[in-house]
Amino acid sequence: MSEKLSREDLARLVAKDIQPGSFVNLGIGQPTSVSNYLTAEQDITLHTENGMLGMGPEAHGDEIDQDLINAGKVPVTEVPGASYFHHADSFAMMRGGHLDVCVLGAFQVSASGDLANWHTGAPDAIPAVGGAMDLATGAKDVYVMMSLFAKDGTPKLVQECSYPLTGVGCVTRVYTNDAVFLLTPDGVRVRETFGTTLEELQSKMDIKLLPPTE
């Protein structure tokens, strides 16, 4: 593709890649926007870790019910076939490998799939982890959505994370505005690029990139 992906196009691409019939948890922030592009035909069931499967879109106006919120504490709706359960069941379902996909944001991802997304490591920061470590650990596939480069131009897909880890070896794919990366046992494989080339990316990154497979 000839241009970098917009945030919307990136969300659209992630949505398209989720297999029909999947059970999916979308993290707070950019990953939440993926839900805007899931189609009825895909028949995706959304999980929210505060105890619900079958979460519908954000609630507005009269739909708002303070007893029906998502993990970001935003009022949401329920779709037919929804179910509720307590917190321990909700995380057991995640930890037990029953969710197909979890989509998360990240500060850094390592070539071996380590994830850093909960703490900048700043010594004076008040730490808060929420469900980040559980989400990283549980799903069959963990997709990360992030910009490939930090504001200062340093890559965020790295040999080893410098930020405190959220999970070890858990990320399977990284979706960025520049390229999609598959984290495989062979190494980091570029699936596709947007407005750049594998060679150009390689020149800006410190990890070895493998070309797309046919």
Next chain:
Amino acid sequence: MAKFAATAQDAVAGIQDGATVLIGGFGNAGQPMELIDALMDCGATDLTVVNNNAGQADAGLALLIKERRVKKIICSFPRQSDSWHFDTAYRAGEIELELVPQGNLAERIRAAGAGIGGFFTPTGYGTMLAEGKETRVIDGKGYVLESPIYGDVALVKALTADKKGNLVYRKTARNFGPIMAAAAKKSIVQVSGIVETGQLDPEVIVTPGIYVDTVVEIAPQAAEGEAH
């Protein structure tokens, strides 16, 4: 056998200084606001509080923290845009924080109610939150040993109780309620309504009355007014 209290103040009477108090709720959903206010009024201090968060705005748990009645909080997500009372207490070194991943927090509470002495969980393995903890590799995957979190008291909000103390909840307000009710020596539940025994379908009861010690009815209008 569940007892029925006339007021939230009566329901929380007897909570001792130094108690570990499990408080249900995720955001405002399922937060037993009137019971927390009554805990504030009853004067108990030196508390260890277990909650997902560390209080929001100028209400409930945030006020307990503001008044320095909480010596330690065990939670997953203390830092929020409106957690200023916790932030101030924490930066002043006047509250101890045990930060626990949310799923580990839930499972540790569940374990306490279920008589489990500890469990190996993959969550947190290889991170700074597992530092100093026993780890084990089982079938090639790393796990961390976590311990149960018992409460002296649980404060829980449910939708409806019957006269046996059986409880049903409403939507995502269920969250930590059922596991906290089971994990405390004494569980105190505020409900929006009480019905006669037999009026709740046994198939839909979420928390059986065996886990419930004290029930107090708080009219939902009042509850909503407080929550906003």
